[in-house]
Amino acid sequence: MSKRAVTVIGLGPMGQAMVAAFLDQGHPVTVWNRTASKADALVARGATRAATVAEALAANELVVLSLTDYDAMYAILEPAADALAGRVLVNLSSDTPERARAGAAWAAEHGAQYLTGGVQVPPPLIGTPESSTFYSGPRAVFEAHQDTLRVLTGTDYRGEDPGLAALYYQLTMDLFWTTMTAFLHTVTVAAAHGISATDLAPYTTNVMTGMPYFIDFYSKRIAAGEHPGDVDKLAMGVASIEHVVHTSEAAGIDPSLPAAVAALFRQGVAAGHADDSFTSLVEVLRKPAA
Ligand code: NDP
Structure with missing residues (x-):
């Protein structure tokens, strides 16, 4: 059976990896990019370059x-x-859930069907089985194109609301960026003491691989709205994170990241949660200061 033809618009690192994955699996691919030269290597591998956006849309x-x-x-x-009518747009560009919903409505006004996607892996992992992308939008449209989209990554359909894929993506990015910035802070303090990021890697890895235990343990309690201080108390957390701030300051490293955590912890104590678990901070986060 011949493989479904697809148009890819946008040839940053991610779009280029996607085109390569489609070509590797024998899908005919038409490409367009604002900076046309980014298509050169892909055209050499068999992709077709559209001269205009309208031509790219008309192709598939x-x-x-x-x-x-x-x-x-x-x-x-x-x-x-004008060339959008009858097309199925799969937007794998990241943005907010609100913008994803508005984008779906805009596409519908022009007669196009629309799926939102949030890719969860970097370009080198496109085309590998362990990768995954959130999708949302009309289920029938997703199911009609799922096999082709699976060439890029595994698929995780989140529901009909076009904002959902963007929402799940942003939730994972919230965790990813704050965690990775904490990682950067940690390795920078370590470096100030002559410990390289690679020397520290067994220990940073150890903290991260321990996280599933904490996520499982605390998720159940958070979902139940329970924050008992039987395992950890926020007052202990304040003392602990202040030690981190002081260690950072003593090393001459910007302490603003742990200091922001310390400030949030102190807010929780001021709100009466000193003897509760640090998870009681969800109550503080729900009521941001005006
Ligand atoms: P880039 O920002 O590098 O690529 C952007 C693409 O958008 C290029 O084709 C660029 O064109 C085009 N573009 C940007 N602004 C305009 C504009 N005003 N008019 C026309 N074209 C424009 O992103 P990536 O390829 O890295 O990623 C693409 C998407 O995938 C992003 O939404 C990103 O968040 C998401 N993503 C990326 C990951 C990654 O690790 N890279 C991981 C997971 C998701 P031109 O080449 O002409 O500049």
């Missing part, structure tokens, strides 16, 4: 977008909006 029913954000989508597609 299935159109994958891999752009910086939704502003880029509008910048590219608005001038060619």
Whole structure:
């Protein structure tokens, strides 16, 4: 059976990896990118270069977008909006849930079907089985194109609301960026003491591989709205994170990240949670100071 043809618009590192994955699996691919030269290597591998956006849209029913954000989508597609009718847009560009919903409504106004996606892996993992992408939008549209989309990554369909894939993506990014920045702070303090990031790697890895235990333990309690101080108390947390702040300051390293955590912990104590678990901070987070 011949493989479904697909158009890919947007050839940053991610779009390029996606085109390569489609080509590797024998899918005919038409490409368009604002900076046309980024298509050169892919054309050499067999992709077809569209001269215009309208030509790229006309080439195939299935159109994958891999752009910086939704502003880029509008910048590219608005001038060619007449060519959108009958297309299936799969927007794998990240943005907020609200913008994803607005994008789906905009596409529908122009007669296009629309799926939102949030890719959870970096470009080198595109085309590998362990990778995954959140999708949302009409189930029938997702199911009609799931096999083709599986060429890129595993698929995790989150529901009909087009905002859901963006929401799940942003939730994972919330955790990812704050965690990875904490990692950067840790290795910078270590470096100030002559310990390299690679020397510390067994220990940073150890903290991370211990996380599933904590996520499981605390998720159940958070979901139940229970924050007993039987295992940890927020007052202990304040003392602990202040030691981290002081260790950072003593090493001459910017302490603003642990200091922000310390400030939040102190807010929790001030709100009466000293003897509760640190998870009681969800109550503080729900009521941000005006
Ligand atoms: P880039 O920002 O490097 O690529 C952006 C693409 O958007 C390029 O094709 C660029 O065109 C185009 N673009 C940006 N602004 C405009 C504009 N105003 N008009 C026309 N084209 C525009 O992103 P990536 O390839 O790294 O990622 C693509 C998407 O995938 C992003 O939403 C990102 O968040 C998401 N993602 C990326 C991951 C990664 O590790 N890279 C991991 C998971 C998700 P030009 O080449 O002309 O500049």
